[in-house]
Amino acid sequence: MAVEQPAYTATTPAGDQTRIHDIGYRGYDGPRLGRAYARRSLYSQSLRGAYGLGRSVKSKVLPMLLFAVMCVPAAIMVAVAVATKAHELPVSYTRYAIIMQAVISLYVASQAPQAVSRDLRFKTVPLYFSRPIETADYVRAKFAALASALFVLTGAPLLVMYAGALLSKMGFAHQTKEFAQGLVAVALLSLLFAGIGLVIAAFTPRRGFGIAAVIAVLTISYGAVSTLQAIADTQGNSGAVPWIGLFSPVTLIDGVQSAFLGGSSAFPGGTGPSGGEGAVYVLFVLGLTAACYGVLIRRYRKVGL
Amino acid sequence: MARITTVIGVTVIATESLSKRFPRVTALDRLSVDIGPGVTGLVGANGAGKSTLIKILLGLSPATEGRARVLGLDVAAEGAAIRERVGYMPEHDCLPPDVSATEFVVHMARMSGLPPAAARERTADTLRHVGLYEERYRPIGGYSTGMKQRVKLAQALVHDPQLVFLDEPTNGLDPVGRDEMLGLIRRIHTDFGISVLVTSHLLGELERTCDHVVVIDGGKLLRSSSTTDFTQTTTTLAIEVTDSDTHPDGTRAVREALHARGAETQAEAGGLPGAGHILLLTATGEETYDLVRDVVADLGLGLVRMEQRRHHISEVFTSSDEQRKEAVGHGG
Numbered sequence: 001m002a003v004e005q006p007a008y009t010a011t012t013p014a015g016d017q018t019r020i021h022d023i024g025y026r027g028y029d030g031p032r033l034g035r036a037y038a039r040r041s042l043y044s045q046s047l048r049g050a051y052g053l054g055r056s057v058k059s060k061v062l063p064m065l066l067f068a069v070m071c072v073p074a075a076i077m078v079a080v081a082v083a084t085k086a087h088e089l090p091v092s093y094t095r096y097a098i099i100m101q102a103v104i105s106l107y108v109a110s111q112a113p114q115a116v117s118r119d120l121r122f123k124t125v126p127l128y129f130s131r132p133i134e135t136a137d138y139v140r141a142k143f144a145a146l147a148s149a150l151f152v153l154t155g156a157p158l159l160v161m162y163a164g165a166l167l168s169k170m171g172f173a174h175q176t177k178e179f180a181q182g183l184v185a186v187a188l189l190s191l192l193f194a195g196i197g198l199v200i201a202a203f204t205p206r207r208g209f210g211i212a213a214v215i216a217v218l219t220i221s222y223g224a225v226s227t228l229q230a231i232a233d234t235q236g237n238s239g240a241v242p243w244i245g246l247f248s249p250v251t252l253i254d255g256v257q258s259a260f261l262g263g264s265s266a267f268p269g270g271t272g273p274s275g276g277e278g279a280v281y282v283l284f285v286l287g288l289t290a291a292c293y294g295v296l297i298r299r300y301r302k303v304g305l
Numbered sequence: 306m307a308r309i310t311t312v313i314g315v316t317v318i319a320t321e322s323l324s325k326r327f328p329r330v331t332a333l334d335r336l337s338v339d340i341g342p343g344v345t346g347l348v349g350a351n352g353a354g355k356s357t358l359i360k361i362l363l364g365l366s367p368a369t370e371g372r373a374r375v376l377g378l379d380v381a382a383e384g385a386a387i388r389e390r391v392g393y394m395p396e397h398d399c400l401p402p403d404v405s406a407t408e409f410v411v412h413m414a415r416m417s418g419l420p421p422a423a424a425r426e427r428t429a430d431t432l433r434h435v436g437l438y439e440e441r442y443r444p445i446g447g448y449s450t451g452m453k454q455r456v457k458l459a460q461a462l463v464h465d466p467q468l469v470f471l472d473e474p475t476n477g478l479d480p481v482g483r484d485e486m487l488g489l490i491r492r493i494h495t496d497f498g499i500s501v502l503v504t505s506h507l508l509g510e511l512e513r514t515c516d517h518v519v520v521i522d523g524g525k526l527l528r529s530s531s532t533t534d535f536t537q538t539t540t541t542l543a544i545e546v547t548d549s550d551t552h553p554d555g556t557r558a559v560r561e562a563l564h565a566r567g568a569e570t571q572a573e574a575g576g577l578p579g580a581g582h583i584l585l586l587t588a589t590g591e592e593t594y595d596l597v598r599d600v601v602a603d604l605g606l607g608l609v610r611m612e613q614r615r616h617h618i619s620e621v622f623t624s625s626d627e628q629r630k631e632a633v634g635h636g637g
């Protein structure tokens with residue numbers, strides 16, 4: 001003891017000495033803020049996590065990089081438009097997300113597994129459900145967090161474009177209306193992509209598989225649907241084009257915005273779904289999002305504890 | 306202190322013919338047991354229904370029939386309120402490797418409803434109490450099993466619950482780690498004033514730690530009593546002697562001499578090396594000690610050890626196995 005004591009104090013900073021004494025156990029009599037607070041905390045933790053905040057430096061790289069990749073083309077467009085004193089942005093607000101769909105898919109593929117697969121793989125889920133929050137709270141917090149993260153990702157470049165458009169004195173009312181329409185479209189896109197990404201990730205606890213599966217579903221379905229649409233169009237079967245478009249998330253959003261949000265369609269022939277067909281698109285988007293939520297709830301009922 | 310006095314004399318957990326049936330197995334079969342404050346051991350072989358019971362008590366899995374109350378709250382109707390006052394340490398690994406113990410426990414404290422500042426303060430306190438110091442800022446992935454178990458315990462205690470469920474907390478620990486964990490579990494009650502329900506399939510370690518032991522098997526209650534009841538009924542003496550030239554097998558010589566004087570002995574069970582050299586006999590009083598002394602002295606042997614062996618809880622299991630065999634014999 002006599003030998004150890006000086007060595008201990010010598011290596012311990014003075015500030016730490018207070019911790020050497022065992023002050024005994026202190027109870028907690030403060031407030032317990034319950035379910036709603038826990039859900040909010042989980043939401044903010046997951047949202048920050050979707051951009052690598054509060055996580056290791058390594059996990060910040062990809063989301064931040066993708067965020068930059070999303071915003072840089074918008075900034076360049078704005079710079080060009082301002083420099084050439086154009087009266088209209090080269091790409092409309094609603095088109096931007098469709099053009100950048102590969103980046104968005106990559107982001108979903110990297111962050112959806114991060115949001116849910118980790119808790120499943122390391123079996124952290126039981127620790128949540130042994131606390132006041134319930135399955136629905138957990139699913140809602142995770143869903144809302146990923147959708148918000150996607151909304152930030154897809155909304156930020158629109159904001160850059162809008163700011164640039166106002167700076168170069170394009171028509172305020174016209175730009176504001178189109179910007180708002182663009183925001184509604186990316187909000188729908190964020191909900192739909194978050195739902196699909198989370199469902200896939202929640203069934204693939206191994207992170208690598210999750211990433212591959214999300215990319216496959218989002219990108220390959222878009223490729224396949226676009227190809228089928230092109231074939232249908234060249235064979236003079238253009239009536240089938242909108243109906244084929246229902247089968248990939250990207251074309252679903254494209255259809256909704258070209259029918260109701262003033263977007264120009266990327267469908268072959270440039271004609272999106274008509275009003276009636278557009279209603280089906282909206283139903284599909286909302287239905288798919290709701291279905292994803294339901295599947296997630298069911299999934300977490302099972303893994304519970 | 307105020308909280309401790311309110312808990313004393315109150316039933317912490319009460320179940321009333323609690324049953325849980327799955328399509329093919331009955332996990333719990335009309336289990337009725339009252340558990341008071343203190344450290345309670347829940348003992349049973351794997352598959353005895355321990356984890357199922359904990360799930361029901363946390364309000365996460367509805368019972369097929371029967372009722373249960375935890376801290377006076379009904380598990381079926383007030384699960385969320387129970388989970389706010391109770392901590393749970395699962396048996397399996399449950400820690401993400403890429404965050405530090407501090408970050409992880411703070412997050413879990415907030416999930417229990419603690420405001421951010423309180424969550425940080427309680428995390429620092431709790432990690433210190435379970436014995437994690439500087440390492441708590443490093444990612445959990447690099448921790449030893451013992452340190453991971455401490456983090457798991459810390460997340461169960463961080464919100465200062467009134468009761469904690471510890472599912473096999475000594476699993477995977479070496480003997481030293483096991484002793485430290487058992488000491489910590491004891492302190493959770495004595496120093497922190499938190500009642501503990503700890504499960505284990507190792508009986509010996511629970512008799513040192515628990516005030517009360519509940520033994521279940523096949524979802525049925527085998528026995529529920531205080532540890533002193535379990536271990537005080539009889540005293541067994543363990544004797545080990547040296548060999549000499551006249552008695553090359555000293556143990557056998559002593560056994561025969563004791564038999565000649567009418568004392569029954571058994572060899573130590575459990576096939577451990579050296580077990581054959583230890584004789585067990587039931588002490589009926591002072592005279593048994595004198596008898597052993599005289600027998601060994603008459604034979605001219607050295608007495609290496611003579612110690613009291615407490616009755617082991619494991620004997621509950623041996624007797625239940627016999628009962629079960631009988632039940633099977635009756636066509637059960």
